[in-house]
Each structure stands twice: as structure tokens, then as C-alpha cells.
Amino acid sequence: MALLSISGVHTFYGAIEALKGVDMEVEEGEIVTLIGANGAGKSTLLMTICGNPRAARGSIQFDGRDITTTATNQIIRRGIAQAPEGRRIFPRMTVLENLQMGALSADPAYFEEDLNRVYELFPRLKERQIQRGGTLSGGEQQMLAIGRALMSRPRLLLLDEPSLGLAPMIVKQIFHVVAEINEKQGVTVFLVEQNAFHALRLAHRAYVMVTGEITLTGTGQELLANEEVQAAYLEGGHG
């Protein structure tokens, strides 16, 4: 039984069908990536997993339980965390407060331990502890978004375009941390990316989404070598 399994999910924004019957699975311990062009529905899929917007049809199972109609805050309490599109740092809260918000659904007994682990992964956050979230740079905000998600001790971490708008150095660092979280802490990662080259190299398995449908799937290596993928997503070098 996969940790996350999505079957036949349709999602609408008003009359627009953003997801047209998506099927996919994420096994425990994997890094799975979803690549696709802007507007393909990748972020919508991540948000649908979290119940906002709701899937109009189809079902989403997490850890053997159906979460298709579960309230968002309850889904989070079951062990899914998301660093969403646009990072959505609480701008008028300090870095520490943002991390405390992340820990809301975790057992408070682990707070210090988790906080130290996040600070080890991202020493910059420790330096900026009492700074307001809104004043951080883009890279720092991304670190904070991931750190905040980790504070809930998730079993499944959803990452929405963590590389967007960041300098190559920072992108490298963030992907390195994602691999480390997966390996050392055993957190399953579902990564949505436009930066297909990095994402496919990192991922065990990958899906390609085109206008709300999954069109291709395979291991990261397979998709890297796939001509269609190369033409559509890897053209122009290795961003």
C-alpha cells in the first residue's frame, strides 16, 4: 500500500477543470517529482491533496485512510506538510514564530529537538531568528518554508517549486537539504518542479503533467533520458 495514492482526481476552479483525472502514487521513503509547464496543474494537485480546493471526483488515500473530504487542518495533523507555491511565509511574524506555527500539529515535547534540527539544516534561519519573515530574502524565505513544514514532523513533505526565482547556489543547497531530509530522516518527499533537470536527478520516480493530466511516468533517470522530456523540459541546458 502506497503512502499516498491518488486516483481519478478531478479538480475545478469555477468552470475550469484544472485536474482531469489524475492517478499517481508515492511510496513510503521515496522522493517523487512532478514536472510540467506553468499552468499544467501541479500546484493545484498539491493543494488538492491538502483539501483546498477539494477534489470534485476521485479519491485521495494517505497511509491507508481516505482523506478526500477531510478538513485541511486535520489532513496536516495526519502527517502531511506543505511548503506551498510562493512560500507563504507569515510576513509579520518572526522566523522563530513561523517555525512555531509549523510545529502547531506536532507533539510539543519534540519542539526543541526539531528546532535545532531545522537550524542545523539552515544555519541562516538561526541567525535571523528574531527577524520578521517578510524581510527575508527569497532564498531565506524558501528555507523557512521548508523548515516550517519540517517542524510538524511530517511523514510526507510536499514541496512546490522550491527553486523558483533563486540563485543557482541556493537552489543547489536546497536540493541538497531535500535529499538529506529524505535519507537521514526518512521523510517521503513529493516535489513539484519546473527546474526539471535538478528535480529528475534527485527523484527516485517522476511524473510529467500536461494540462491537468499525467502523460508520462518512470524513474528519474528514465525521464532524463526520454527524448520527449528532453525536448519539452530540458531544452536549453541544465538550468
Added chain:
Amino acid sequence: MEYFLQQLINGLTLGSIFGLIAIGYTMVYGIIGMINFAHGDIFMVGGFIALMSFLILGIAGITWVPLALAIVLVIAMVFTSIYGWTVERVAYRPLRGSFRLAPLISALGMSIFLQNYVQLLQGARSKPLPPVIQGGFVLMESPTGFTVTISYVQIMIIVMTVVLMAAFTTLIQKTSLGRQQRACEQDKVMASLVGVNVDRTISATFVMGAALAAVAGTMYLVRYGVIDFFEGFVVGIKAFTAAVLGGIGSLPGAMLGGLLLGLIEAFWSGYFSVEYKDVAAFGILVLVLIFRPSGLLGKPEIEKV
């Protein structure tokens, strides 16, 4: 000088009451972006509950003032909170996600409903409360015979407001509930993505606003000795003005706006004319809105990207 000091004391007392109510307006605005026009009437309901509690305690023979006052405050806060919670539950929550004006209209409806509800149950005439606390300190006596006094009631109102403000600020800044409220204020979708129950947090905000309004209602009743079903309208509009003056959405702003408005009213009544005190209060509001549209401590509205 003596006269000035006396008006200062009066203004601070009145301003404290405005400030306590203004917090309810500003918090609700901060978290769901609507003006809760029924909040003034929640204040009035708080006053009535306090009045009834005083009378019942009087009948029950509990007349030791500090004890009676404490019991009345607790009862008023609890029952008024239930009103605040219910108003949100029945009149605003079902409209969440509909167009922006809908909850505003619903709030006006709730305001009219609460006024008529109290009028039907309690009658239209003002209800008096015999003075609960009498006496005070004479601070100064001028040769012309004018004395500056601060009554025990005034001291109580100011002290109570300071204590509540401190407690409330701590709650918002330091506790998990306060952080959840601020998170909802800043980004409700993200708040739910870290596990905040947004509906419950909004309810908590209404409960807290109503509890503070209940304290204000009790203080108002004890200070002025009368309450009627329409009292909430004028006081509510004044407190709303205070919230806008200080910068709606800002907690320190609500307090500052309340105090300023109380002082403006007191000094205007003292030096110019009592009849035109409302004109002065609202005139200042107009001036502030012209030159600082986001209020004294408010943040200018930033377009969200």
C-alpha cells in the same frame, strides 16, 4: 489648570471604555476583513447582563462591592461572549466566501436585531443602577473653589483597562492561540496548511472581543448609572471611530484611538460646547482620514502580489 486636569481624568476614563470596545472592531477587521456593526450592541448586551447580575446579587445579599463587582464581571464576560460567538456563528460564518458586502449587511441586521431583542425583553426606557461605588480622592483645590477629583470608579476603569490591555497583548504576542490568530490574519490558507482550525480561531476572536466589550459595558454602567437598548449604537460608532482613528487592524492603534477620542470629547465638552462634542470627534476622524487614510498606527494597504 485644575479644570484641564479634571477634563484629562474624565477623558482618560471615557477613552478607556472606547478603547476596550475598539479592540473588538479592530480584531475582527484584522482577521476577516469585515466591520462587525453589531459589536456596539454586544457592548450594550454586556451592560444589560451586568445590570441584571447586580440586581440579582443585591437580592441574594452579596453586597460587598469588590466581590459583587468581580462576580458581575465574570458573568457579563461569559454571557456576552456567548452572544458574540453566536452572532458570528449564525450571521457571518454562513456568508464566508460570498461577496464582500454580504457579511456587512448581515452585521447591520444583527445590530438591529439585538437592539429590538433587548427592547422587547427589557423595555425601551433607560434602566438605572443605583451607584455601586461612591467617593473618590480630591486631588487639588483651587482658591476659586474648583476641586479636581478622581472617583474610585474612574480609578477602577483606568486600572482595569491597563491590566486587560497588558493581559491581552501578552495573549496575542506570546501564546499559541495568539499566534494562530495572527497567522489567520496574515494568511488564512497558509494557517490551515500548518494545521490551524481557521473557523475556531475566528470564533475565538469574536469571543475575546465580546468579553472585552462586556467589561466596557459593565464599566459604562457603573460609571454612568443607566443603560438602554440604544446605548450600543452611539458608543459603538464612537469606538469604531476610535479603531479607524488608530488604524483599523492595529491593536495598539485601537487603544490609542480610544484614548484620543475620549480626550477630544472631554476637552471639547469642557472648553467649547457639550452639544457639539460628537461633531468634534467625527470631525477629527475626517481630518485623520484625509491626511492619514490608514489611521495613526495603521499600515498602508499593500497590494498583494
